[in-house]
Amino acid sequence: MLLTLITILKRSIIDFTALFFPSVCKKCYTALNKKELYLCRRCLTSLPYSRYEQFYSNPVNKTFWGRTKIEFASSIFLFRQNETVQNLIYRLKYKNDPQCGIFLGEIAGHIYINSTIFKKADIIIPVPLHPSKEKDRGYNQCAKIAQGISKVTGIPVENNLLQRVAPAHSQTSKHKYDRWLNCEESFRVNNNNEIKDKKVLLIDDVITTGATLEACCNKLNNLKNINLYILTIAYTEIE
């Protein structure tokens, strides 16, 4: 009874707050309607969509040519300084806002299923975080994006098949540690049978050099008959 009262009271406070402080668009600060989240419809449609999913020779796909075997790679947005996309990714990574990852993932999911080049994957694998980093953040931001994509596409997310391995004690210098982060040995596949013969969609938040994704792919490509697809939320061109 008391619990029910507290729940009702909490709900009333939330509704009351929403009445005077409605959620506003993170870009233009107009009030959002009930169907909108983070951005109003106008701002959502004016984001810097790359459209890379529509053409095979896109810069993200080309990043991997000659480096590792993949079927296709793309990013949803172009990542520009002080852009809304950058702010949303910042919220997701540093402001304890996992919901923002699901939001971005849903946008990605709709674009993914409408691409003629992506083949529908059997499983989605988010790029794993180091366990200590995940503990600090409370969640893996890539897993949240994957969750959003799964919501739209119905493709299951596998969070535990690919894992980060803790570095050896010798990797203590920053330089050595950074190199370790992006090498094949820093990843482990937990259940080979679950991944082999599958079409896998790998998810990351932002791609810059592609080194981490390349390391993941190299590890996964050791498995039999695997087809890898890569999708990231944003792409940063290297200057």
Ligand SMILES: [Zn+2]
């Ligand atoms: Zn807006």
